[in-house]
Amino acid sequence: MAIANIQVCETPLVLYTLRRADDALILGHRLSEWCGHAPMLEEDMALSNIALDLIGQARELYTYAAKAEGRDNDEDKLAYLRDVRQYRNLLLVEQPNGDFAQTMVRQFFYSAFADLYWRAMMSSPDTTLAAIAAKSEKESAYHLRHASEWIIRLGDGTDESRARAQGAIDHLWAFTGEMFAVDDGERALIHAGIAIDPGTLRGRWLTTLSGVVSEATLHLPQNDWMQQGGRAGRHSEHLGHLLSELQSMQRTFPGQTW
Amino acid sequence: MYTQALNTAETDDRGLEDAGRAAQFQARIDAEERIEPNDWMPAAYRKTLTRQISQHAHSEIVGMLPEGNWITRAPTLRRKAALLAKVQDECGHGLYLYAAAETLGASREELVDAMLAGKAKYSSIFNYPTLTWADIGTIGWLVDGAAIMNQIPLCRCSYGPYARAMIRVCKEESFHQRQGYEIMLTLCRGSDEQKAMAQDALNRWWWPVLMMFGPPDATSQHSDTSTKWKIKRFSNDELRQKFVDATVPQAQYLGLTIPDPGMTQDADGHWRYSEIDWTEFKQVLAGNGPCNRDRMAARRKAHNEGAWVREAAAAYAAKRAQRQTAQAAE
Numbered sequence: 372m373a374i375a376n377i378q379v380c381e382t383p384l385v386l387y388t389l390r391r392a393d394d395a396l397i398l399g400h401r402l403s404e405w406c407g408h409a410p411m412l413e414e415d416m417a418l419s420n421i422a423l424d425l426i427g428q429a430r431e432l433y434t435y436a437a438k439a440e441g442r443d444n445d446e447d448k449l450a451y452l453r454d455v456r457q458y459r460n461l462l463l464v465e466q467p468n469g470d471f472a473q474t475m476v477r478q479f480f481y482s483a484f485a486d487l488y489w490r491a492m493m494s495s496p497d498t499t500l501a502a503i504a505a506k507s508e509k510e511s512a513y514h515l516r517h518a519s520e521w522i523i524r525l526g527d528g529t530d531e532s533r534a535r536a537q538g539a540i541d542h543l544w545a546f547t548g549e550m551f552a553v554d555d556g557e558r559a560l561i562h563a564g565i566a567i568d569p570g571t572l573r574g575r576w577l578t579t580l581s582g583v584v585s586e587a588t589l590h591l592p593q594n595d596w597m598q599q600g601g602r603a604g605r606h607s608e609h610l611g612h613l614l615s616e617l618q619s620m621q622r623t624f625p626g627q628t629w
Numbered sequence: 630m631y632t633q634a635l636n637t638a639e640t641d642d643r644g645l646e647d648a649g650r651a652a653q654f655q656a657r658i659d660a661e662e663r664i665e666p667n668d669w670m671p672a673a674y675r676k677t678l679t680r681q682i683s684q685h686a687h688s689e690i691v692g693m694l695p696e697g698n699w700i701t702r703a704p705t706l707r708r709k710a711a712l713l714a715k716v717q718d719e720c721g722h723g724l725y726l727y728a729a730a731e732t733l734g735a736s737r738e739e740l741v742d743a744m745l746a747g748k749a750k751y752s753s754i755f756n757y758p759t760l761t762w763a764d765i766g767t768i769g770w771l772v773d774g775a776a777i778m779n780q781i782p783l784c785r786c787s788y789g790p791y792a793r794a795m796i797r798v799c800k801e802e803s804f805h806q807r808q809g810y811e812i813m814l815t816l817c818r819g820s821d822e823q824k825a826m827a828q829d830a831l832n833r834w835w836w837p838v839l840m841m842f843g844p845p846d847a848t849s850q851h852s853d854t855s856t857k858w859k860i861k862r863f864s865n866d867e868l869r870q871k872f873v874d875a876t877v878p879q880a881q882y883l884g885l886t887i888p889d890p891g892m893t894q895d896a897d898g899h900w901r902y903s904e905i906d907w908t909e910f911k912q913v914l915a916g917n918g919p920c921n922r923d924r925m926a927a928r929r930k931a932h933n934e935g936a937w938v939r940e941a942a943a944a945y946a947a948k949r950a951q952r953q954t955a956q957a958a959e
Contacts (some may be wrong), residue, residue: 400701403713407697410928410935412690412724420715426710433706447705471938528941529950535937620704620762627820629704629760629812 377444377452383556385440386459387566388500389449392432393460395449397610398481399425400617401468407591410471417517421478424510431503438499451621455604455611462601463546465610466580469539472525472532478537479518483579484572486511486552491567519583526587537589548597550576636752639851642667658859663789674858678788679733680749681860684738686726688752689719695759696768697917704762711808712772718801725797745929753910754841756918763816763823763830769809771831771838771876773802778872787859810879817883823883831880832888839902840910841867907941 379385402422409415433446463481468474489511492504525536551569553561560566577591584591600606622628650669657664664670694718700716703709727737743749754772759765780802784793816827843865855861863871877900880887890901912918 403709406700406713406716407693407720408931410931410938412720413725414935414938415693415720416717416724419713419720423710423713423717426706426713430710450706451704451897470741471935500637524945525938525941528945529937531937532941532944567922619702624704624820624822627823629708629815629819 376454376457377448379436379444379449379453379457380440380442382439382495382566384390385436386556387560388432388436388439390459391398392429392436392449393458394443394464394481395425395432396429397458397460397613398464398478399423399429400613401464401466402474404468405474414471418474421510421514421517424507424514428503428507429509431506435499435503447621449507451618455606455614457603457604458601458606458610458614460601461546461549462598462607462608463543463549465601465607465613466543466546467609469542470535471521472535473539473542475518475521475525478514479522479548479583480543480547480580482515482518483583484547484569484576486515487572487575487579488567488569491572495497495565495567497565515579522583522589523587526584526589533588536587540578540584540589541592544592544594545596545598549601551598552599552602554602648839655857658787658857661785661859662787663792664787665789675733677855677858678791678860679730679735679740682726682730682733682791682826683735683743684750684752686723686730686740687744687749688755689723689726691755691928693719693723694924694927695757695920696765698759699762699765702762703765704908705831708812715769715805715808715943718805722798722801725794726791729794730791741932747916747925747933750914751924752841753913753918754837755924756913757834757837758920760833760957761826761830763813763826764834766809766812766816766827767830769805769807770879771809771834772815772841773806773809774876775838775841775872777802777806777873778868782862783860785859785862788803813883813885817885827883828885831885835888836905836909839869839873839905840907840913842866842872844910845905870899872934873902874898934953 381389396485399422402418402425405418406415406422409418429450430446433449437444437446437449443499464475466473466477486508489504489508493501493508495501495504511573522536525532527533551573553570557566561568580591651671654670654674664674674816689889696712696716696719698712700713727740730740731737740749744751759768777799780795780799784792784799786792786795813827816823846864846866877887877892877894889903893901895901913921916922
């Protein structure tokens with residue numbers, strides 16, 4: 372008996388929470404792919420640490436989404452039994468690790484946003500989201516510092532590292548716009564004061580980026596075209612492969628306890 | 630995770646060194662004093678420990694690969710986080726151990742280079758593949774269990790930095806071992822398919838784990854010197870027997886069968902195992918295990934592909950130092 376995908380009743384709050392959970396899980400999973408293969412042991416440790424923080428955030432968010440949904444889903448069903456079209460993460464976080472520069476730029480773009488986002492969410496009247504935000508903000512601040520230091524080292528390091536870092540910035544830039552986009556369901560939560568409007572964070576996000584990037588002797592692209600679709604389940608081709616690996620045990624041995 | 634299969638000592642060279650200092654050194658060891666990095670020590674003691682500690686470090690790092698193989702496929706989020714944290718711990722052990730080896734005058738770079746060049750060994754157990762999720766449970770239960778048998782006595786090793794590193798490492802390994810056993814327990818209480826998976830993993834890992842304790846005492850070389858220096862406190866066979874005696878009841882509790890039909894319990898309660906196939910051990914040690922080539926290739930790939938990152942970090946640090954010097958001069 373194979374278990375098909377679960378159905379999720381995506382109320383605005385459930386969908387909102389799932390999107391953040393998916394961001395954290397997919398990025399955490401990507402970082403965990405480095406474990407044992409990083410450029411130096413210190414980075415095996417650091418990338419695993421960041422991955423663990425993100426997987427921890429994902430677990431809390433999935434658990435809350437399941438509770439808000441009020442059916443019999445749980446963190447594992449939400450993570451392991453939804454297909455690519457049901458995943459709601461940002462396109463940015465599913466992008467492959469590429470080289471170390473690409474991984475660090477992806478992390479830098481995301482963490483610079485997450486740090487501001489979670490800090491703002493700490494004052495949400497939804498006490499669960501506010502509590503998750505308080506924990507996640509501390510973690511994101513460290514993730515941002517770690518990534519910023521690497522952007523500077525790579526940018527102001529050797530010709531090769533500079534070219535790779537700039538290449539990664541140019542490549543990933545188009546995936547950043549989605550972080551600030553809002554759809555109707557989210558707008559309702561923003562109006563209700565439960566969620567914050569991410570658009571209001573963009574200016575500060577750009578200031579953070581510009582400071583680091585200029586210290587790194589790099590530059591941000593002028594190109595304004597932004598790729599979107601992840602929040603609505605229209606992903607890049609990469610996510611399906613990630614999920615087929617992530618979900619392989621639950622799909623092969625359905626309904627068992629591990 | 631590592632055991633003493635590789636622990637062999639240099640021949641004692643005290644005859645060539647200052648006899649008075651050597652006698653004083655041995656007297657300190659006999660009095661159970663710790664030898665510290667700045668203390669005088671015989672060259673052979675230094676060389677033996679550098680080799681043993683660095684092999685132990687290499688084992689931790691190569692040991693990340695077979696378990697890392699399941700991080701992206703762990704069956705639940707809780708298991709995924711626990712496995713990732715565990716593999717991260719192994720990396721941490723590798724780091725402490727390289728640092729401990731550096732107190733003897735070697736650099737991490739040269740030790741790693743020797744490993745990547747195939748000149749330094751790591752524990753052979755990591756040359757076996759992890760084929761199913763039950764292998765992750767079995768590695769925790771048996772491989773870490775065997776490592777603990779070896780490492781608990783190393784907490785009293787005569788060389789201070791190694792002994793202290795082992796105290797922390799043992800605490801973490803003991804947690805890993807319980808975690809591994811808990812994975813096995815969950816499988817064994819699960820479906821028939823899960824039980825079969827657990828039994829199959831035990832069948833594949835049992836004999837290689839017994840080999841982790843190294844060749845039988847009758848054929849083992851140099852252990853006298855290591856014993857005299859209190860680096861090694863128990864023989865290979867003694868530790869192997871202790872491990873088997875501790876493990877048999879654990880397997881029984883799980884309802885699993887140890888793949889040794891000839892195993893019997895003697896009048897003293899010891900579980901006597903059948904003859905180990907040392908030909909396999911020698912083959913794996915010689916580079917012909919199922920994963921030797923893959924493990925080395927993975928470590929070399931990480932090292933080579935990371936070279937530009939390490940160069941960038943070094944170049945940036947140099948530029949920064951230069952700027953600070955220039956600023957200070959202004």
